[in-house]
Amino acid sequence: MEVFQSHRKSSSNNVIVSILPFYRSAPPLEVRLEDFEFFAMDRLRVLKGISDGLCRGKKPEEMEKLVEDLWKANMRHPQAVEEVNKDIISHFVLRLVYCRTEELRKWFLSMETTLFRHRFRLESSEAQRALMSEFKLPYKAVSNAEFESVKDKLSQVARSMGQNLAAADAIFYKVPFEEVPDLVSGRRVFIHKGHAYVAMNQVVSLVVTQFRSYISKALILTNRKWTSTIREQEKDRLTPIVEALCTSYLGPDYSQPQEFGEISIKDIDQVAKTSFPLCMRHLFEKVKEDHHLKHGGRMQLGLFLKGVGLKLDDALAFWKAEFAPKVSAERFDKEYAYNIRHNYGREGKRTDYTPYSCQKIISVTPGIGDHHGCPYRHFSEENLRAALVRMGVSSRAVEDVMDKVHNRHYQLACTLTFEAVHGSSCDAGINHPNQYFIDSQRVLQSKNGSVA
Amino acid sequence: MTKEEADNGRDDMVIDVPGQANAVPDGFNANYLRIYYGKLFPHADMFKWMSYGNDGKHPGCDKSYFGRREFSFTLENDIYIRFQSFNSVTELENSIKEKCPFKIDIGPVYSVDPAKRHAYAQSGDNVFTPVERELVFDIDISDYDDVRYCCTGADVCLECWPLMTIAIKVIDTSLRDDFGFNHILWVYSGRRGVHCWVCDGKARRLTNEQRAAIADYFHVYKGNENSQKKISLPGLVLHPFLARSYTEVLKGFFEAKLLPNQNLLASEERYEKILEMIPDASVASELRRRWQENKRASMSKDDINIVRWEQLKSILQSGKQKMQGLRRCVEEIVFSYTYPRLDMEVSRHMNHLLKAPFCVHPKTGRVCVPIDPNNCDEFDPTTVPTLSQLLEELNRGGLRQDAENEWDRTSLGESVAFFRTSFVQPLLKSCKEGIENSYNAKLQQSKNDLSW
Numbered sequence: 001m002e003v004f005q006s007h008r009k010s011s012s013n014n015v016i017v018s019i020l021p022f023y024r025s026a027p028p029l030e031v032r033l034e035d036f037e038f039f040a041m042d043r044l045r046v047l048k049g050i051s052d053g054l055c056r057g058k059k060p061e062e063m064e065k066l067v068e069d070l071w072k073a074n075m076r077h078p079q080a081v082e083e084v085n086k087d088i089i090s091h092f093v094l095r096l097v098y099c100r101t102e103e104l105r106k107w108f109l110s111m112e113t114t115l116f117r118h119r120f121r122l123e124s125s126e127a128q129r130a131l132m133s134e135f136k137l138p139y140k141a142v143s144n145a146e147f148e149s150v151k152d153k154l155s156q157v158a159r160s161m162g163q164n165l166a167a168a169d170a171i172f173y174k175v176p177f178e179e180v181p182d183l184v185s186g187r188r189v190f191i192h193k194g195h196a197y198v199a200m201n202q203v204v205s206l207v208v209t210q211f212r213s214y215i216s217k218a219l220i221l222t223n224r225k226w227t228s229t230i231r232e233q234e235k236d237r238l239t240p241i242v243e244a245l246c247t248s249y250l251g252p253d254y255s256q257p258q259e260f261g262e263i264s265i266k267d268i269d270q271v272a273k274t275s276f277p278l279c280m281r282h283l284f285e286k287v288k289e290d291h292h293l294k295h296g297g298r299m300q301l302g303l304f305l306k307g308v309g310l311k312l313d314d315a316l317a318f319w320k321a322e323f324a325p326k327v328s329a330e331r332f333d334k335e336y337a338y339n340i341r342h343n344y345g346r347e348g349k350r351t352d353y354t355p356y357s358c359q360k361i362i363s364v365t366p367g368i369g370d371h372h373g374c375p376y377r378h379f380s381e382e383n384l385r386a387a388l389v390r391m392g393v394s395s396r397a398v399e400d401v402m403d404k405v406h407n408r409h410y411q412l413a414c415t416l417t418f419e420a421v422h423g424s425s426c427d428a429g430i431n432h433p434n435q436y437f438i439d440s441q442r443v444l445q446s447k448n449g450s451v452a
Numbered sequence: 453m454t455k456e457e458a459d460n461g462r463d464d465m466v467i468d469v470p471g472q473a474n475a476v477p478d479g480f481n482a483n484y485l486r487i488y489y490g491k492l493f494p495h496a497d498m499f500k501w502m503s504y505g506n507d508g509k510h511p512g513c514d515k516s517y518f519g520r521r522e523f524s525f526t527l528e529n530d531i532y533i534r535f536q537s538f539n540s541v542t543e544l545e546n547s548i549k550e551k552c553p554f555k556i557d558i559g560p561v562y563s564v565d566p567a568k569r570h571a572y573a574q575s576g577d578n579v580f581t582p583v584e585r586e587l588v589f590d591i592d593i594s595d596y597d598d599v600r601y602c603c604t605g606a607d608v609c610l611e612c613w614p615l616m617t618i619a620i621k622v623i624d625t626s627l628r629d630d631f632g633f634n635h636i637l638w639v640y641s642g643r644r645g646v647h648c649w650v651c652d653g654k655a656r657r658l659t660n661e662q663r664a665a666i667a668d669y670f671h672v673y674k675g676n677e678n679s680q681k682k683i684s685l686p687g688l689v690l691h692p693f694l695a696r697s698y699t700e701v702l703k704g705f706f707e708a709k710l711l712p713n714q715n716l717l718a719s720e721e722r723y724e725k726i727l728e729m730i731p732d733a734s735v736a737s738e739l740r741r742r743w744q745e746n747k748r749a750s751m752s753k754d755d756i757n758i759v760r761w762e763q764l765k766s767i768l769q770s771g772k773q774k775m776q777g778l779r780r781c782v783e784e785i786v787f788s789y790t791y792p793r794l795d796m797e798v799s800r801h802m803n804h805l806l807k808a809p810f811c812v813h814p815k816t817g818r819v820c821v822p823i824d825p826n827n828c829d830e831f832d833p834t835t836v837p838t839l840s841q842l843l844e845e846l847n848r849g850g851l852r853q854d855a856e857n858e859w860d861r862t863s864l865g866e867s868v869a870f871f872r873t874s875f876v877q878p879l880l881k882s883c884k885e886g887i888e889n890s891y892n893a894k895l896q897q898s899k900n901d902l903s904w
Contacts, residue, residue, distance in 0.1 A: 153692045160687040160694075177631060178658065181665035187691045191669075194632025194654070295797075334530040365674065367796055368595045 020119055020131060022211065023218075027088050036093055037241050042074040043090035044245065047111040054114065055359045057377070057408035067118035096230070096238070097245045099223040109219065113212045120204050132203060135210050142172040142197065153190045154197055161188060173198045173206070180205045263309040265318050271308075275440035277414055277433045278375050278387060279361060280304050286371045291325045296364065296372040298336075300356055302343055307355035307434040312344045357432045358411050376401075376410040393420045476844040480817045482528055484839050485552045491858040492842060493810055494868050495548065499541035501651075501876050502558075505883030512891025520583075522559030522566045524805055525551055534559075534805075535566040554814055557805035560585035561656075582802040584657055587633075587650035587666065590798040590806065591619050594644055599789045601714050601722070606815070608644045608833055611713050616646050617828045618705050619792035622697045623648065623670065624825040630693060631666065635879045637871075638823040640836060642813025646823065647806060651879055653886060660801055667799040669693070672791050683788045685780040698783055702790045707761065710789060717743075717760040726764070729785050732778055735767055809871070812839050821867040824874065837863040 031039075049070040053063055075090075077083035091112070098108035120128065147154075154172065155165040177196045183189045183205050189196040198206065231239050263271065272284045283301040287293050293301065298319075305315060319340060320332045327336070341347045358374070366373040375384060384405065388398050397420035404413035414430045422443045430436050476484075499518070500507075506517040519539040525548075526532050538544040548556070560582035564572060572580040593616060597604050600612040620638055627633045627650060635651040658666075672694065673682055690698065710716065717723045723743060727736040743760060768781050798804055811820045817838040823831050845862040859868045 156689055156692050156695065159689045160691045162687055177665075178654075178662050181662050185665040185668035187669055187693065190692055191630040192632075193629070331530065334532070368673075368793060 020116075020123060020127075021084065021088050021091075022134075023088060023091050023215070026092050027085065029085060029089065031089055033237070033241075035089070036238065037245070039086050039090040040093040040097070040245055042086070043094055045074050046070045046115065047094070047108070050111050050114050051107070051359070055362060055411065057362070057410070063114070064118045064121060067115060068122060071119070093242075094245075095219060095222045096226060097242050099219045099226055105216075105219045105223070109212065109216055112215055113208060116211050117204060117208045120207060128203065128207075132207055135207055140174065142174050146174075147172060150190065150192070150197060153192075154199075157188070157190045158199075171200045173200075173203065175206065179209060181209070263305075263314075265310075265314050265321075268305075268310070268318065271437075271441070274444060275437050277430065277436040278391065278417060279373070280433055281391070282375055282387065283371055287322050291323055292327075294370050294372075296366060296370050298339070299343070300361060300372040302340060303353055303355040304433050304437075306344060306353075308437055312341065312346065315340055315344070355432070355434050358414070358430065361433070362410055374410050376405050376413045377408075381405075388417060391417065391421055393417055476840040476847065478817060478838070478840045480554075480812065480814050480839055482552050484843060485554070485812065486549070487843055487846070488812060488839055489549050489552060491846060492862065492864055493548065494859065494871065495545040496541055497868065497872055497876055498808070498810070499544055500880060504651075504653075504656075505880055505887050510884065510887055510891065512887045512894075516565070517561065519565050520563070521561045522805075523808075524557040524559060525553035526555040526557075527551060527553055535569065537566045556808040556811050558808045559805045560802050585802040585804075587655040587658060587663060588799060588804070588806050589623060589648040589650075589670075590641075590645065590795045591616060591623075591648075591792055592641070592645035592795065595793045595795070598725075599710075599714070606644050610832065610834065613831075613833055614705065614709060614829075615790065617831065618701050618790060620646060620648075620823065620825055620828045621701045622792050623794075625696070625700070626670070626693055630669075635875070635882065636825070637809065637875050638825050638828070639809045639820050640818070640823055640831070640833060641807065642811065642818050642820045642836075643816050647809075647820075649806075649809075653883070663802070664800045667794065667796050670792065670794055671796060672787060673793045683784045683791065685784050685787065688779070690780070690783065694787075697791070698786065702786050706786045706790050707758070711757045711761055712755045715757060716789070717757040717764075720744075723760070726785055729788065730768070730778070730781055735778070739764055739767065810867075819864060819867070821864075822871050822875065824870060837867075 046067075050063070050067065053066045058066065075083065075086060077086060094108065098104040120131065123131070142150075151165070158165045174195050175198055177184050177189075177191050177194055180189065180196050180198060180202075183196060183198065183202055184191065188202065189198055191197075234242075268284075272281060276284060280301055283293065283297050286297070287301070302315065302319075305318070310318070316337055319336060320329065323332055323336065338347060343353050345353070361372070362374040362377055364373045366378060375387065379387065381402065385398055385402065388401060389395075393401065397416065401413045401416045401420070404410075404416060411430055414436070415426050418426050418430060418436060418440070422440060424443050426439060502521055503518045506513045506515065508515055519537055521537060522534070523536040523538070523544075524532065524534045525536060536547065538547060561584040562569070563579060563581050563583050566580075569580040593600075593603075593608055593612060594605050596612070596615050600615065602611040603609055624636060624638070627636055627648075633650050633652045633655055637649040637651065639647045639649070641647055672685075674684075685694070689695070715722060716726065720743075723740075727740060730736045730739075739760075742763065765782055768778055798806065807820065809820050809822060812818070813820065817840060818833075818836045819839070819842070821836055842862045842864055846858065849861045859865045
């Protein structure tokens with residue numbers, strides 16, 4: 001088992017081992033079956049906590065605190081060696097669980113990378129430097145002469161981020177910009193002729209990129225091994241545990257519409273008014289108003305309607321009719337019908353696409369002419385208030401909702417809206433637009449004795 | 453030119469129009485296109501470009517390279533065919549001449565010939581997946597409708613076209629100075645925008661994540677009609693890229709051209725839009741009061757927009773302003789009106805198809821000609837050659853025995869010559885050097901391996 005150890009001296013001068021593993025190889029340890037499951041569940045709580053934090057739009061400093069707290073609460077062990085073992089074992093178990101589909105891999109990769117990033121940042125700078133060399137990153141520090149020549153620009157970049165170029169930061173690394181996409185993305189580095197000048201404190205990015213790329217490849221390999229040998233070999237022992245671990249934490253995906261099996265076109269207008277969450281109401285209104293929607297909006301609303309129970313033929317008729325003032329029937333059949341059939345899994349690689357969850361919708365940023373994404377996140381205060389009032393939310397409830405929005409708790413804001421509109425509580429909280437719809441229909445049905 | 457390119461496929465058809473012998477009525481149809489593809493479309497140069505030096509002459513060439521590139525054709529009647537691939541310039545040319553596509557799109561280079569894609573799995577080792585693709589950008593003037601009053605939607609004129617010119621300047625400078633790219637082709641999209649193709653090897657091999665990072669680096673204008681604040685420039689100073697764009701391009705253009713030409717401060721409706729961007733209500737009110745009292749430009753002979761802009765700047769930059777949000781307010785206003793608005797989705801994914809240069813736009817009849825970024829101020833979209841104009845020019849020249857290089861006797865000649873000498877030739881020179889170098893390196897490597 002390859003594990004890097006860096007020694008940290010405590011105040012009492014005892015050497016304390018601090019370890020951040022890279023999970024290069026599966027541990028050749030014997031693990032009890034119960035530990036297999038429990039370790040994984042503890043780690044899953046950490047990852048799920050991270051996922052919630054990201055969804056709520058927490059800032060990096062807040063995430064760092066969150067990660068520290070989550071780790072302490074779920075993964076700490078008085079004996080360092082035991083803690084390392086649990087860390088490594090739980091990671092490898094979850095690899096088995098989350099290697100099996102593209103979407104699971106994406107989620108796991110994202111959460112593990114975030115976890116690693118913040119754990120790395122929490123390390124001391126000597127530990128970080130040591131970990132960097134462990135990764136064998138071949139980037140040289142910038143020479144003094146070169147530093148002098150770009151010092152002004154480096155200072156400008158630091159100040160643009162509200163920081164100052166302290167003497168300690170005089171160590172910069174020059175790396176090809178391709179190696180640090182997230183720093184480039186946020187304009188947090190000076191780039192010149194293809195090279196990025198990375199400050200010591202940004203070095204995290206370099207290491208994290210390596211980590212991410214490694215785990216990504218490892219997941220694909222694990223999936224291969226799982227499907228070819230492990231799943232069958234372990235069908236009486238590990239496989240049932242692995243499969244249970246996955247579904248217990250990822251909720252229903254709403255790809256198969258449930259109790260309110262079918263909705264026909266004539267019902268849509270009505271249920272849109274009563275049971276659509278704000279994001280879908282907005283898209284729906286815009287389609288009616290503009291007789292058009294850009295791609296992002298068509299996907300978000302189209303898949304939602306599929307989850308609500310709109311059959312393919314009805315979906316085609318719906319979009320065709322709405323677009324009719326701007327798009328001739330012929331042009332519709334040529335340019336739009338294919339994509340709708342694609343969403344229902346009738347074309348191309350025949351994937352049956354699942355409606356987007358709140359997490360996914362919140363994470364997109366609508367561009368010019370777009371109306372998708374989460375309105376609680378993107379609408380201006382004025383527009384959001386007006387929209388809530390149109391939905392029938394009382395002015396006091398609007399204040400509560402806006403309070404959640406200001407604290408970037410977008411899903412809580414949507415939950416409060418639900419409660420205000422329906423006059424009943426939603427304890428589970430909203431995390432999927434189709435869940436909002438189903439819960440809404442349930443409430444209305446119990447009130448009226450029929451589907452509204 | 454290889455032997456394959458010799459036969460041009462003589463097409464002796466000349467259009468007969470009653471009345472004027474040479475006149476060709478405006479229009480866009482298959483007959484016109486047939487002649488265009490027969491005599492004017494630069495098949496051989498497009499092939500040379502797309503081959504990136506892999507013409508089979510050097511032993512280090514990858515003979516399969518051109519054949520793995522996807523093209524897509526939109527035929528008459530909106531029939532759309534994807535995954536077209538060709539193994540030689542002759543195949544490419546013959547297919548275009550035969551099918552007469554109304555639009556040609558260029559996709560990525562895949563791991564295998566797209567014609568064979570069904571034989572490959574979706575995942576695992578032998579996949580059908582993009583392996584190279586130029587870094588591309590798409591800028592459309594209809595995304596600027598909220599800041600131009602002379603035209604809307606698909607229209608464009610010489611008053612608002614300069615918005616595209618400055619977008620080219622900002623992005624082109626950054627691609628070269630910051631990212632170190634050299635082989636950049638800018639193309640007029642035929643109606644209302646521009647496309648950019650970055651063709652360096654490093655650019656073609658960028659991953660989706662790296663493309664997204666570059667797109668995000670350029671992403672400053674955020675939001676749409678639903679959100680209030682579209683440009684936010686926090687921080688004490690601007691990042692060097694933004695600062696350079698502002699001082700070298702945007703500020704000058706805004707103050708000297710856009711402000712007076714679009715009368716941005718002349719009327720209440722228009723100046724309110726700018727006042728809305730000032731976070732301090734008292735400052736906004738003060739300006740509003742002054743401008744309402746002073747409806748006619750009184751003493752000064754200067755343009756009223758410029759006078760008012762100076763007043764705005766002097767209040768906001770007076771140094772008396774301590775409020776946080778006001779520091780960069782002037783820059784934010786200039787950026788909102790002038791900073792490039794890119795279509796992010798186009799740049800992010802390797803598999804995005806983009807229209808090929810030298811296509812003809814169906815709605816305007818204009819050819820998608822290259823634009824010289826060093827002379828982009830001179831580019832005039834209203835004088836770009838149209839299909840009918842070119843055919844008329846051909847007619848005037850009469851029939852020629854030598855059917856090569858017909859474009860030289862038309863207005864297209866200049867564009868093809870520019871394409872060749874400023875883009876294709878330097879690109880090919882660099883590619884061939886690259887092919888030779890890596891071939892020699894491999895030879896050296898195998899020699900080293902063999903040595904004892």
